[in-house]
Amino acid sequence: MREKGLRKEAFKSLDKFLKSSKDWSFDMKIEFVRFLFHYFENVEDADYGPFPQPLNVDLVKPALEEWCSTEQKDHNPFRWYGKYYHSEKHIFKALEVNPADDLARQILLGWWANRINYSIHHLPEFYIGDPIEDIQLEEKIREQIKQLSSPDLRDYWTKEIDEDSELVKNYFDFKNSGHNDFEKWGKENNKQTGYSLTRSYYYEK
CATH class of the missing domain: 1.20.58 (Methane Monooxygenase Hydroxylase; Chain G, domain 1)
Structure with a gap:
């Protein structure tokens, strides 16, 4: 819908998706974040369209913050948070976990x-x-x-x-x-x- 210029309709669909994600478990949110950032890192410019502000702010950022607060072994969430929320602290943490x-x-x-x-x-x-x-x-x-x-x-x-x-x-x-x-x-x-x-x-x- 966004590609067809139907921005309002597209964001209505996104709003439904975000409301449904409120009931997700923490593991489901992590699974979604993994899927999303794996896509971003393997398809050139893939984060340009599929990362609108509501998705970014309402789902991905809170999920990453919660994940980073408890993660000890996986360097990926720190790298993703560091890159997309411009935090050198998180980039250094990713490198600490995995040099x-x-x-x-x-x-x-x-x-x-x-x-x-x-x-x-x-x-x-x-x-x-x-x-x-x-x-x-x-x-x-x-x-x-x-x-x-x-x-x-x-x-x-x-x-x-x-x-x-x-x-x-x-x-x-x-x-x-x-x-x-x-x-x-x-x-x-x-x-x-x-x-x-x-x-x-x-x-x-």
Whole structure:
């Protein structure tokens, strides 16, 4: 119904479903949450349509909160709560329960890498944030990369952070140089200064 543009009718059906779930046992709620997130993690963009706000707030979040409050061995609910309710605390708990949970570790890496990317995405015009803090965050990212169980994932994330860390360090060096124009400094020192769809590099002729 939603795909046909019948949003009101779709949410009426969802409301009936949610009312019926009030009578579910805790185990039934866990079973549903497992089904839902397994689907999300195995079908690209699957969480875009089948995770409307009422389902999220009225059923899934309370079920996950109750599950996480008692779970000791299963890392999955902590990863799911961490990802969908943006809680680093829960991601770290998932990794504590299962250090080999590469999905959880990549969520953390994605969040941290995005922070650095946000700082540099307006260069060479201006830097958002503090390059020292970003350098420290980069060190934390590299420690997490080392703990990924897949060599392919380690290579992927290393390349991802290498590109942005180069810009951060270049800007840090520029600030310490006393130069007043980052782009000119880049040309003079053959350093990258821009971050855009096409990265800007300067080379000696």
